Amino acid sequence: MVTLIRFLVEIIVIFLLVAASLFFSSRLFQMTQPFYRWFGRPRVGIFLMLLLVFASVAGSFISPVEQAQDLVFYNVWYKALLALVGLSLVCTILDSLRLRRKMCSPAALEKNPQFYEHKAVRADHEARTVRATRLFGGEINTLLQAFEKLGYQCVSQGPFGFARKGEWGKWGAIFCHAGLVIILLAGFVTEWTKDEAVLQLVEGDGTNQLVRWENNMPELETANFRVYCDDFDTGFFPHTRIPSHYISRLTLVAEDKPPQPVQVEVNRTVQFAGWTFHQTDFLEGQRLRNAFPEHPLARFRLALYHQSEPDNPLLLEMSLGQERWLHAGESPELTGVEGGSPKVRAKLQGARLKLDRQAPYGWKLVGKEGLLAQGKMMQREAPQGKWSLQVEGHVTPYGTLITLTRNPALVGVWLGTGLVLIGLALAFFVRRRSFWFWLDQDQQCLHLVARFRQPRPALDGETTTALDSLCQPYEQQPTEEKEEEV
Amino acid sequence: MMQMRWWMALCLWLIPAWNAGADALEPLRTAPVQMNGMVRCLEAFARETVETVTGDVENEEKDALRLVLEWMARPESRSQEAWIKTSHPALGRLFQGKRVSLKDFRDPEKAETLQKLIRHEPQLLRPLHEMEKRARLLEDLPEKLALFPPRKKSLVGSSAWQGPANLLKRQESDSLSPQEAEALKRWEALMAAIRWDKEEALADAAAALAEFSREMAEQEKIEPGRLKADLWFTRNQPFWISALFCLAASLAYLAAALWGSRKPAWLGLALLLIAFGWQITGLYFRGFIGQQAPLGNLYESVLAALSVALIAAALLEIRWRFPWLGWGAGLMGFVLLVITHNSPFFDNDIRPFVPALQSSWLTFHVAAIMASYGAFLLSFFVSLLYLAKEALGGDHSHFRLVRQMPSLAYLDFFNYKILILGFPLLTLGIVFGAVWAATAWGRPWGWDPKETWSAITWLVYAVWLHARLMVGWKGRRTAWLSIAGFLCVLFTWFGVNLFLQGLHSYV
Numbered sequence: 001m002v003t004l005i006r007f008l009v010e011i012i013v014i015f016l017l018v019a020a021s022l023f024f025s026s027r028l029f030q031m032t033q034p035f036y037r038w039f040g041r042p043r044v045g046i047f048l049m050l051l052l053v054f055a056s057v058a059g060s061f062i063s064p065v066e067q068a069q070d071l072v073f074y075n076v077w078y079k080a081l082l083a084l085v086g087l088s089l090v091c092t093i094l095d096s097l098r099l100r101r102k103m104c105s106p107a108a109l110e111k112n113p114q115f116y117e118h119k120a121v122r123a124d125h126e127a128r129t130v131r132a133t134r135l136f137g138g139e140i141n142t143l144l145q146a147f148e149k150l151g152y153q154c155v156s157q158g159p160f161g162f163a164r165k166g167e168w169g170k171w172g173a174i175f176c177h178a179g180l181v182i183i184l185l186a187g188f189v190t191e192w193t194k195d196e197a198v199l200q201l202v203e204g205d206g207t208n209q210l211v212r213w214e215n216n217m218p219e220l221e222t223a224n225f226r227v228y229c230d231d232f233d234t235g236f237f238p239h240t241r242i243p244s245h246y247i248s249r250l251t252l253v254a255e256d257k258p259p260q261p262v263q264v265e266v267n268r269t270v271q272f273a274g275w276t277f278h279q280t281d282f283l284e285g286q287r288l289r290n291a292f293p294e295h296p297l298a299r300f301r302l303a304l305y306h307q308s309e310p311d312n313p314l315l316l317e318m319s320l321g322q323e324r325w326l327h328a329g330e331s332p333e334l335t336g337v338e339g340g341s342p343k344v345r346a347k348l349q350g351a352r353l354k355l356d357r358q359a360p361y362g363w364k365l366v367g368k369e370g371l372l373a374q375g376k377m378m379q380r381e382a383p384q385g386k387w388s389l390q391v392e393g394h395v396t397p398y399g400t401l402i403t404l405t406r407n408p409a410l411v412g413v414w415l416g417t418g419l420v421l422i423g424l425a426l427a428f429f430v431r432r433r434s435f436w437f438w439l440d441q442d443q444q445c446l447h448l449v450a451r452f453r454q455p456r457p458a459l460d461g462e463t464t465t466a467l468d469s470l471c472q473p474y475e476q477q478p479t480e481e482k483e484e485e486v
Numbered sequence: 487m488m489q490m491r492w493w494m495a496l497c498l499w500l501i502p503a504w505n506a507g508a509d510a511l512e513p514l515r516t517a518p519v520q521m522n523g524m525v526r527c528l529e530a531f532a533r534e535t536v537e538t539v540t541g542d543v544e545n546e547e548k549d550a551l552r553l554v555l556e557w558m559a560r561p562e563s564r565s566q567e568a569w570i571k572t573s574h575p576a577l578g579r580l581f582q583g584k585r586v587s588l589k590d591f592r593d594p595e596k597a598e599t600l601q602k603l604i605r606h607e608p609q610l611l612r613p614l615h616e617m618e619k620r621a622r623l624l625e626d627l628p629e630k631l632a633l634f635p636p637r638k639k640s641l642v643g644s645s646a647w648q649g650p651a652n653l654l655k656r657q658e659s660d661s662l663s664p665q666e667a668e669a670l671k672r673w674e675a676l677m678a679a680i681r682w683d684k685e686e687a688l689a690d691a692a693a694a695l696a697e698f699s700r701e702m703a704e705q706e707k708i709e710p711g712r713l714k715a716d717l718w719f720t721r722n723q724p725f726w727i728s729a730l731f732c733l734a735a736s737l738a739y740l741a742a743a744l745w746g747s748r749k750p751a752w753l754g755l756a757l758l759l760i761a762f763g764w765q766i767t768g769l770y771f772r773g774f775i776g777q778q779a780p781l782g783n784l785y786e787s788v789l790a791a792l793s794v795a796l797i798a799a800a801l802l803e804i805r806w807r808f809p810w811l812g813w814g815a816g817l818m819g820f821v822l823l824v825i826t827h828n829s830p831f832f833d834n835d836i837r838p839f840v841p842a843l844q845s846s847w848l849t850f851h852v853a854a855i856m857a858s859y860g861a862f863l864l865s866f867f868v869s870l871l872y873l874a875k876e877a878l879g880g881d882h883s884h885f886r887l888v889r890q891m892p893s894l895a896y897l898d899f900f901n902y903k904i905l906i907l908g909f910p911l912l913t914l915g916i917v918f919g920a921v922w923a924a925t926a927w928g929r930p931w932g933w934d935p936k937e938t939w940s941a942i943t944w945l946v947y948a949v950w951l952h953a954r955l956m957v958g959w960k961g962r963r964t965a966w967l968s969i970a971g972f973l974c975v976l977f978t979w980f981g982v983n984l985f986l987q988g989l990h991s992y993v
Contacts, residue, residue, distance in 0.1 A: 042956030046949050053945045060938040065988060073933040187931075196928065237523025237838045238646035239632060244523070246841050266841040267926050278928045405928035413930055417917045424910040454902055454955065457895035 040091030086184040089177045134471040136446035161437035172427025179419030186412030199402040201229040204319025225254040230324040231336040232398040248400040275404040283399030299397040306344045307386040314340035321357030510689035513696035516713040520632035520647035523838045527716040541571035559680035573613030724768030729823035731761035736816030742809040751809045762796040776836045781852035785832040794860025814867040847922035854915035861908030866972035869965040872897040936990035939978035946971045
């Protein structure tokens, strides 16, 4: 029910956002122009980013992280700052769309032949423009044909010409800013939709109680599934204190479904019943005793023998009171059980093993019971022949700590990051340039204004070569005439 | 394997293995030994042990392996001769020398004097703790030299190899397997040959034990190529060779910049590329030996970022004919390599990854971040060059050297070019980190100090780009902003580890 409500809230929020943006772009577009033009100004964006930098620096020095989150990162003022950054980004997108539509199209040239002298263009793109004047006595069409060969789109009117390429690179900044807006939105939506709980279990135990942290207080919630921790395995690299692995072997049981044995490790999650299971920590020693003061914490190393192979036992660990499924779902492979030949291991397909918690301690292998005593061999009739169980010794029990998460807004974060990356690739790695020409036929001069993706100290190599081949005959003429005179 | 041979051939072609002398112990140098949680060659173990105990890799003209074996064969020499390096002048005065013997260090009278000394000078506690570590390593050497794999894997999966001392103990209780008994026999023969100081017998015993080790390595499925690569890596120290090439490249580039000639610049380029080649070779070998991506700690991250800086500088130099960039990259490469190999802040041992780092996302995340840091390092250098040139009179300076530098406009342009390479890489690295965090911790972002500072760095460079592209900032202001950005990079990289605590503490 809660999930459904959250989903509905999410849908409503997205719908409202889409509606607002449509409304904003169509009806209020003109009315709010001064506002979004001001808010979309780069200087405002830079100011907000610097504010964010100073706030984050302050937050990073607050220890522990939880306090920093309370005071800064998850606090209202920081969220408001992020919202302002988001608003600025939206305004930048709108402003750049307006500017592109109005000014940077070939159609604009037809309306205003002296386009390159346009005040707005100059103001906006001054940093990225390079101006040049070359001697050129040819036709404007000759010039444009040369640029067409270089992959430019060209238009001309009278002595004026315009050429451009890589125009789709202009979407880079828009994609990038839109991606950031989506990430911020997804971050805000996460506040409502994110669900996180913790599962704390001793090896051999099972529970359906999830612990949620609300206002730094634990709250118990009953899940619609049960989790059994069959085994927790940890170890160190030899001769070191460097941990090598943390593995929880769990059996997940939901209503009307067969039990599902799974293995959760650090960096290897499991999905079940809409939750993602993360191995985040483990408990041992005093921490374990503090967490489970009334638990017997008895764990045995067991050897399970089949009558056909008395010298090759199956080795496993179990706690008192534990009941475990020995097979991994439909796979014939046993989980957390070592030793035994494949033939004998196959005989345990579908088997369950249980150790009684209450004295006299006994064990069951698919329904057969018996007493459990250290060093004493105990035989039981079970499917596929006689089985014997021997306690080989005690082992230190561990507790596992699994974090369960579900976050539908995460999709939005990935969508946003994808857009940011595409945007950056388009913005920085697409060669985007526009040229405005004006041919002064009286002076036999070609005036040129070039706008590049980035500020440049001079024209790029490709354009210089093209212009050289076109202009050199005219530029060399006076020298030749002088030589003739001499 | 083919790839491995190709690398080895190329490396041997570029530089001779000057210290690969054929001696009696040569076959034993590639014997597998368990060290720092992974299997290494015996030579690597010996060098690290000797370096830890004595502070030097080579000692009294004896190579490390011979010294370690002598310590094992002659326990009285190990205990009574002065091997343990003293970590503080005050301790040196107490023990009357730069080194102290194990016997003296454990002397109860000296221990009493030490206690009194520490009461007066508590700052001696740390150096004393270091000495204690050295002494313990020397004492426990017979157990620490884990040459022999266990005969049977236990239920809990412990696969700790055993040292000769463990086998001797078990021999007393008659619990040795035939294979272990044979191993012990060969080990005893080697020890006897060392005690008698007979070179021929030593060669035979070493060959016999090496053959046995090879068989064990095959049983344990350890590639012989890996052990050979380890020996080559331990002997040749590729990063030191890279440092030398970096220095040579910077000198050649400096000559090119001073004389305004391209010929030394071409030489500098070749040297820079060779330095990069050694850097990559070293990283590849570290990865191959450890069977994991060589991006697991600060030391390796510096090496990776430096590799990117070297190749980026070489490529930009080819494209823009900018010898100053090559000079800067070579000089910074040399300085950084010297610092990383001498500062205790950087741990250059190859160690296995903790579970949190055992993910394929590590390679993508750290590689992208380090590539961006390499680019930012270059951008920082270009900004410094810009400010220096401007301070010395700019394009019309009185100094010829300053005039020979690229114009201020071009330096500004180079800075931009480098940053538009670094910024998307930083973004990519942060995104990969977020994906990894979502898998490991269940959330893509958690305001951990490292995450926060990476966001700060990203924002500062975003401000740089906006100021430059949209506001029209140029020159001095963008140079200062770029320097501020690199200071943020440095804090994210090292400062967070030093001053703040968080989930990224192992990086």
